[in-house]
Amino acid sequence: MSERLYEERRGKVAELRALGVCPYGARFDGAQPIARVRETAPPAETPEAEGRPVVVRVAGRLTALRRHGKSAFADLSDLSGQVQLYFQQDLLGEAGYRVAQLLDVGDLVGVSGGLGRTRTGELTIFANEVTLLAKALRPLPEKWHGLKDVELRSRQRYVDLIASPEVRERFVQRSRVVAAVREYLSGRGFLEVETPMMHAVAGGAAARPFITHHNTLNLDLYLRIAPELYLKRLLVGGLERVFEVNRNFRNEGISLKHNPEFTMLEAYQAYGDYRTMMELTEELVTFVRERTGVPETTGFGGATIHWARPWARRQFADLFAHYVGFAMEDRERTRQAAQEAEIVTEGREHWELVADLFGRFVEAHLLDPTFVLDYPVATSPLARARADNPELAERFELYVGGLELVNAFSELNDPVEQRRRFTEQLADTAGEWARLDEDFVRALEYGMPPAGGMGLGIDRLVMLLLGVTSIREVILFPLLRPREEVEEKPEG
Numbered sequence: 001m002s003e004r005l006y007e008e009r010r011g012k013v014a015e016l017r018a019l020g021v022c023p024y025g026a027r028f029d030g031a032q033p034i035a036r037v038r039e040t041a042p043p044a045e046t047p048e049a050e051g052r053p054v055v056v057r058v059a060g061r062l063t064a065l066r067r068h069g070k071s072a073f074a075d076l077s078d079l080s081g082q083v084q085l086y087f088q089q090d091l092l093g094e095a096g097y098r099v100a101q102l103l104d105v106g107d108l109v110g111v112s113g114g115l116g117r118t119r120t121g122e123l124t125i126f127a128n129e130v131t132l133l134a135k136a137l138r139p140l141p142e143k144w145h146g147l148k149d150v151e152l153r154s155r156q157r158y159v160d161l162i163a164s165p166e167v168r169e170r171f172v173q174r175s176r177v178v179a180a181v182r183e184y185l186s187g188r189g190f191l192e193v194e195t196p197m198m199h200a201v202a203g204g205a206a207a208r209p210f211i212t213h214h215n216t217l218n219l220d221l222y223l224r225i226a227p228e229l230y231l232k233r234l235l236v237g238g239l240e241r242v243f244e245v246n247r248n249f250r251n252e253g254i255s256l257k258h259n260p261e262f263t264m265l266e267a268y269q270a271y272g273d274y275r276t277m278m279e280l281t282e283e284l285v286t287f288v289r290e291r292t293g294v295p296e297t298t299g300f301g302g303a304t305i306h307w308a309r310p311w312a313r314r315q316f317a318d319l320f321a322h323y324v325g326f327a328m329e330d331r332e333r334t335r336q337a338a339q340e341a342e343i344v345t346e347g348r349e350h351w352e353l354v355a356d357l358f359g360r361f362v363e364a365h366l367l368d369p370t371f372v373l374d375y376p377v378a379t380s381p382l383a384r385a386r387a388d389n390p391e392l393a394e395r396f397e398l399y400v401g402g403l404e405l406v407n408a409f410s411e412l413n414d415p416v417e418q419r420r421r422f423t424e425q426l427a428d429t430a431g432e433w434a435r436l437d438e439d440f441v442r443a444l445e446y447g448m449p450p451a452g453g454m455g456l457g458i459d460r461l462v463m464l465l466l467g468v469t470s471i472r473e474v475i476l477f478p479l480l481r482p483r484e485e486v487e488e489k490p491e492g
Helices: 003-018 034-039 089-101 150-155 157-163 165-187 228-236 274-291 316-324 331-340 350-361 415-427 438-445 458-466
Strands: 054-068 071-078 081-088 108-117 123-134 211-214 219-223 241-249 261-270 297-300 303-306 312-315 370-373 389-393 395-400 403-410 451-457
Touching: 034 054, 034 071, 034 081, 054 123, 071 089, 081 089, 081 108, 089 123, 150 157, 157 165, 165 241, 165 261, 165 274, 165 458, 228 241, 228 261, 228 438, 228 451, 261 274, 261 458, 274 395, 274 403, 274 451, 274 458, 297 458, 312 316, 316 350, 316 370, 331 350, 403 458, 415 438, 451 458
Parallel strands: 081 123, 312 370
Antiparallel strands: 054 071, 054 108, 071 081, 108 123, 211 219, 241 261, 261 451, 297 303, 370 395, 395 403, 403 451
């Protein structure tokens, strides 16, 4: 933005104030969504003179302005759509038209006028009143639509939303996805709850937490990495079906698939198991897809995803053997394969390497929705072991488009076994924050019903349904690396 344009708009602010017009107005009552106004439009063949009997009021942002001598046309946009405006002194009066002359693209205005059509048939509001609601000092970038810099668009999401209707629609769809999730689960008898976001013990997932401090209590706390252990406490307390749409925080890497702050759905059902959660997951995602108008076949990163049910069910061990080339129990070949794949092996256990090899060689092949079943117990510390094979857990992950979308299992409700696994896990965990959650084990000792639980990544679900391959594109304000920003002109 040039300093000249900035100063020019500042000068218009001064002119408006001199005219007694506040450049930053207050409420504007009676405005209708533009889409609703368009529904009441006269037929295209209606002559101009007969097309102005209906007076309408709208408010929004000017996205185009075309001046023609003593009149002007403008495009006004709100979240619902766009309509053309016509400014002319005979309709606005001298004072009103002077305000219209000081408008720029980007300004927020409220307009009242007759709804009709121009001689060319363009639906138009012939303004008889214009109210400036906010003067934009910074013009919109002329080539914003052509920017490929995802980071810049994420840093200035407010401009991205103004200039890109498709981006606005993406976040509207995200809101609809979350609403549909809530609708489905509430209809199945699940109770939505809220659990703490600051934890005394970081638990519920294997991840490094963010640390904060409570001054009054002089207590270090951890931002939630998962709500799982609190939701299971509610099962103990007799709330048999619970869910939470929650914000989690993990002090780990940033990538196209990961943001340190992200949104998850977690749901738990007493007297169920991981098969119960498979059924629920398949129905839930299908319900959300249909409710939001997403077709049964979508694109994602150059691949095609077929969402039609039933979804595939594959054994973890079978997929590993097929794509990695040997049985996952083979410790020597596992370590050798990990070294050849340049995966860090020093100080790492066999099953950690198995998980890494699965991620490296298997996940990318799982494009259509696929339930991967029966993970090693060693990588599933909160899951019940299979009765017929204690080395495997009753656990599944749902993969779509090569991304893990859901993690779920039959919940471990044996307090003695849970303590043993926690203790074993802590022995392999570096970090002063790693502690055994004694209160959770105590809760299990009061008796937790057998249950199925699942966690679904909301951000990833939106990515997959809308065909967006970067998580930044579905989070309004993703975390970004700080950088020096050059301001063309201070806002003072």
